[in-house]
Amino acid sequence: MDRLSAPARLMIVSDLDHTMVDHHDPENLSLLRFNALWEFYYRHDSLLVFSTGRSLTLYNELRKEKPLLTPDITIMSVGTEITYGTAMVPDDGWVEILNQKWDRNIVVEETSKFPELTLQSETEQRPHKISFYVDKAKAQEVTSALSKRLGERGLDVKIIYSGGVDLDILPQRAGKGQALAYLHKKFTSEGKLPVNTLVCGDSGNDAELFSIPGVHGVMVSNAQEELLQWHAENAKDNPKVIHATERCAGGILQAIGHFSLGPNRSPRDVTDVAHSNTENMNPGHEVVNFNLFYERWRRAEVENCETYIASLKAVCHPSGFFVHPSGIEQPLHDSISAIRRIYGDKQGKQFRVWVDSVLPIQISSHTWVVRFKKWESCGEERQSCLCTAVLTSSKEAGGLEIFTWMHLHETWSKGTEAKDSASWLI
Template identity: 40%
Template sequence: MTAFLFVTDLDNTLIGDDAALKELNQHLEQHRQEHGTKIVYSTGRSPALYRKLTREKSLLSPDALITSVGTEICFDPQEEIVDQEWADVLSQGWNRDAVVAIAAHYSDLVPQPDTEQRPFKASYVLSEEISSELLPRLESSLKEKGLDVKVIYSGGQDLDILPQKGDKGLALQFLRQKWDMDATKTVVCGDSGNDIALFSAGEERGIIVGNARPELRQWYEENKKDYHYFAQAHYADGILEGLYHFGFLA
C-alpha cells in the first residue's frame, strides 16, 4: 500500500451514516499514519458552516480544507488562514459587485445567509421548478456584461456564481500539483452537482455514492469512464466500497 490523496465532499457523501463514518475514519487515519495518505474535505459549506459541522460530527482533522465550492483553500483549518496563492488565482477578472448587481434583477434568486456570501462566491437559493428557465437567462445576462464566471446549480436549490477559475475540481488540481500527487493515486468522492467538477477535473479515481442526486447520476450516465465508480452503498459506506474497488484499501 502507498500514499494516496483522498478528497471528499461532506454533506450526504462523507456525512449521513455515523457508523460507516466511524469505520471509514479508522481506515483513513491508519492509512495516513502508516503510508502518509493526505485527507482533504471539499465542501460547498463556508468556513463557518464547516466549523458547525465539526461540532456535530466526528471528523478527522484534514490535511487541507476546500470550502465555499472550491473558492477557498486552507492548509490549517485550526488557524483558518486562507491560502493567498489560490486567492490570487481566483481574483483575476473577478468582479463580485457586478455579479451581485445582475443577480438582483432576478426576484426568484433568494440570497443565502451572509455566512455563505464569500469573497469569491455569490450564493442563492433557487427552486428546482423554475431553474431550467431562469438559469439560461442569468448566464446570458452575466455574459452580456462581459463577466467570465461559472454558474453552478446543485442539490435542486443551491446556486453559486464563482470566478471562472474557481470550483472544486480546479482547487483539487491546485492541491495535487502542490503535493505532487499523481491522478492515479488520487480519489474523489461526491453526491451532487457541485461535485461534477471533482469528477471532470482529470483522471482521478472517482467514487459516486449510491445516494447521489439526479444531476450527478445523469452526468455519470453521459460521461462514463472506467476510473469512475458508482457505489451501491450510501454515504461513507459507499466511499468504503469504492476505496476497496480501486484498491486503495485492501
Template identity: 40%
Template sequence: MKAVQPFLFVTDLDHTFVGNDAALVQLTQILETHRQEYGTRIVYATGRSPVLYQELKEEKNLLHPDGLVLSVGTEIYLDGNATPDPTWSEILSVGWDREIVLSITQKFAELTPQPDSEQRPFKLSFFLKQESAVDVLPQLESELEKYELNVKLIYSSGIDLDIVPRSSDKGQAMQFLRQKWKFAAERTVVCGDSGNDIALFAVGNERGIIVGNARPELLAWHSEYPADHRYLAQDFCAGGIIEGLKHFGFLE
C-alpha cells in the same frame, strides 16, 4: 505492495462522507491510520462556508483534514490555517468583480439571497426554485456575459445557486492541491454525491467514487460520460467510500 503507498483522499461532506454514522467511524479510523503510517493526505471539498463547516465538524467529530476546500472551491485552507491560501485567491481574483455580479442578480426577483454566512469574497449564493431555474438561469447567464466577467453558475440539489469565478470549483481546487503535494492522478481518489461534485469527477482521470445515494443529476452525468476510473458504489455515504477504496486497491 500497492496498499502501503500514500494517496490523496478528497471527499465531499454532506451525503457523501457524512450520513452513515457507523461507516463514518470505520472510515475515519482507516484514513487516520493510513495518514499516520503512510502519509496519506485528507481533503474535504464542500459547498459549506467556514461557519457551516465548523458546525458539521463539531457535530460529527470529523477528522482534522490536511486541506479544506470550502464554499464550492472558492477558498482553500491548509494545515488548520484560519486564512485562505493566498495563491489560490490570487488565481480566482483575475476578472472577478463581485459588485457587478451582485448588481446583476438584483434584477431577478426569483433569486433569494442565502444567509450572510454563505456570501463569500468569491461566491454569491442564492436559493432558486427548480421551476423558476429553467427560465432564470439562461437569462442570468446572458446578462453576466455582457460584462465579460470571469464567472460561472453552479446550480445543485434543485435549490442552491452559486455564482463563482470560472476557474473555481472543487475539481480545480483538487488539482491545485494534487500538484502542490505531488500526487499522481492514479493515487488520488475523489468522492461525491451531487451536481456540484461533477467538477471533481470531470477534471481528469483521478479515481472517482460516486456513493450509492447519489442524486439524479450526478447519476445522469455518470451514465452519459462513463469511465473506467469511476466507480458507482452500492452502499451509501461512508460505506460506499470504503467499498470504492477497496475496488481501486487503495485498501486491502
C-alpha cells in the same frame, strides 16, 4: 503540503454532506468506520481533503455536530477557498487566480434583477461565492439568462446548481474540480503528486471532481439525480468512476477496495480488537486498537474477563505512567485495573470513542512519540483531549512488531473538558 516528504500513497478528496457525512445515520457508524480505517492505515503517509460547499461558519458547525477527522487540506465554499492544516492557513495564490475577471459588486447588481432568486444566509456569501435558492422548475431558465447577462458585463463566471435548490455563482476558475486541479499542479511542481487520488461526491457541485485527469471517483449510492445524470452524459464509459452500492462513507470504503487503493476493512469491522494482528504494524495501529477496545468495553460489546485486562497490561510497561488531563499521575497498570469498574456503564447508550490526527514520530531505533487527539461522546455531550504517548517496539519470533506503552500524557482540548473528570479514565 509539507507534512509528507514523499508523494502521498493516497489522497482522498471528499464532499461532506451526504457523502462523507450521512445525516440519516444518527450514530454516525459509517463515518466512524472511515475514521478508524484512515487513522489505522492511511494518516501517516496519505492526505485527507474535505471539499465542501459549506462556508467556514457552517463547516465549523458541522465539526461540532459530527465526528469528523481533521483534514490536511480544506476546500470550502464550492472550491473558492483552500486552506491548509489545523490552523487553516489560506492559499493566497488561489485567491489571485480567482480575482481574474471577477467583480462581486457587478454580480450582486445583476442578480438583484431576478426575483426568482432568494439570497442565502449571510454566512454563505463569500468573497468569491454568492449563493441563492431557486425553484427547480426555474433553475435552467434563470441560469441561462444570468450567465448571458454577466458575460455581457465582462465577467467570466461559473453558475452551479445543486441539491435541487442551491445556485452558486463563482469565478469561472473556481469550483471543486478546479481547486483540485490547482492542488495537483502544486504537488507536481514539488515532485509530490499523490500516487492515487480518490474523489467522492453525491451532488451536482461535485461533478467537476470526476473530470480531473487520472483520478478515481465514487458516486455514493445515495447520489442525487443531477450527479447521476451528469455521469450518464459525460463519464458512463469511464472505468475509473463507479456508483457505489453503499451510502456515504460506506461507499468510500467500498471504492478503496474496488480500485485496490489499499486496505478497506475498517478496524471497527474486526470483532476482537484486543487480539487483532496486522502485518506491518505501526504505533498508529496500537493507538486505534486500544481506544476501540475501550469503547467496546464500556458498551459491553466484549466479554468481561480477566484475559482482556491482562492483554492490555501486557502492552503497557510495568513502570509506565499515565498523566490524567486533571494533572493526576498514576501507573499505567493502575489505569488499566480501574476500567474493571466501568464495564458496560455505557451499554445501550450512544457512547463512542475515536482518535484523530494520529501522527507517529520515530525518535530512536525502537522508540516512538505519537501525538493524537482523542474524543469521547455520549449523546449530545463531547469531551476531547490532546494526547502524547511514548511507545517502544520489539519483534516477536515470527517477525511481528509489538508496541509497548511507556507513557501517556493527556490535556483537555480547549472548550471540551469533561464535566466530571472522574468519568474520563484513560
